[in-house]
Amino acid sequence: MNIKFIMFDLDGVLVDACDWHYEALNKALEKFKVKPISTEDHVSTYNGLPTKVKLKMMGLNDADIDKINIAKQKYTLEIIKNRACIMNEKIKLHEFLKNCNIKIACVTNSIEETAKEM
Numbered sequence: 001m002n003i004k005f006i007m008f009d010l011d012g013v014l015v016d017a018c019d020w021h022y023e024a025l026n027k028a029l030e031k032f033k034v035k036p037i038s039t040e041d042h043v044s045t046y047n048g049l050p051t052k053v054k055l056k057m058m059g060l061n062d063a064d065i066d067k068i069n070i071a072k073q074k075y076t077l078e079i080i081k082n083r084a085c086i087m088n089e090k091i092k093l094h095e096f097l098k099n100c101n102i103k104i105a106c107v108t109n110s111i112e113e114t115a116k117e118m
Contacts, residue, residue: 010108015118024075079115
């Protein structure tokens with residue numbers, strides 16, 4: 001088999017940020033007096049979905065969804081800036097793939113600002 005291209009998911013593969021998104025969302029929900037999502041519900045129902053989809057599934061109206069989403073993105077960026085670190089093994093993997101002439105890409109449903117920060 002001749003591999004020419006590999007796509008990596010950002011959250012959970014290149015960066016272990018699933019818990020960061022969960023924490024940021026619950027912080028935003030609490031700010032607006034909305035019951036936070038339990039760990040069990042996060043794992044079984046919401047993990048990996050875009051924030052606005054999660055909020056819609058929770059039955060929130062569009063105005064609340066927009067406010068909570070903005071706060072969640074702010075909290076996510078703060079967490080990334082405080083907790084993200086370089087993972088040398090992933091850099092070495094990417095260098096190896098590049099040296100093998102294998103093209104790589106990063107895919108995500110994160111917003112652009114969050115993806116770039118990670």
